[in-house]
Amino acid sequence: MGYSMNGKNEIQMAKAFAAGAPRRDQAGSKSYTGEPYIVHPAAVAGIVEAVPTHTWQMLCMAWLHDTVEDTGVTHGMILDLFGEEVRQGVWYRPMSSGAPATGLPASGSTCSAWLMRRIT
Numbered sequence: 001m002g003y004s005m006n007g008k009n010e011i012q013m014a015k016a017f018a019a020g021a022p023r024r025d026q027a028g029s030k031s032y033t034g035e036p037y038i039v040h041p042a043a044v045a046g047i048v049e050a051v052p053t054h055t056w057q058m059l060c061m062a063w064l065h066d067t068v069e070d071t072g073v074t075h076g077m078i079l080d081l082f083g084e085e086v087r088q089g090v091w092y093r094p095m096s097s098g099a100p101a102t103g104l105p106a107s108g109s110t111c112s113a114w115l116m117r118r119i120t
Contacts, residue, residue, distance in 0.1 A: 007056030010082060014060035015045075017081070021071035041066060057082075061089030 019038045045062040048054050060082050067073040068090055079087040 010086075011056050011059045011063070014063040014082060014086075015041075017073075018063045018067055021067050021073050023070055037070070057085045057089070060086045064090050 018041050023037060041063050044065060045059055048058050048062040051058075064078060064082070064086065068075055068078065075087055075091060078090050
């Protein structure tokens with residue numbers, strides 16, 4: 001898919017940001033499965049990239065979708081760095097802890113469900 005130079009830069013920045021954000025858990029750079037943390041966001045980004053109608057914003061959401069939940073990154077940081085559309089996609093992130101994030105709609109929408117509504 002062709003992106004503007006800005007879109008390509010944003011995707012690379014999101015990937016680097018997700019890979020470099022310090023984890024809150026004691027496992028550091030490992031996910032709960034024991035894999036390096038970045039394996040899951042990379043898999044999600046691969047799924048999104050396979051959809052012909054994806055945008056660079058959707059790829060950024062895929063890379064960043066767990067950063068607020070798993071790191072010290074805030075929604076404000078996502079907004080400042082990637083814009084409102086990406087912030088909204090990250091806002092509707094999975095609730096693996098069972099506790100909704102501040103401001104998460106009562107519907108409990110997940111990032112993947114939000115992305116699928118945008119893609120289809």
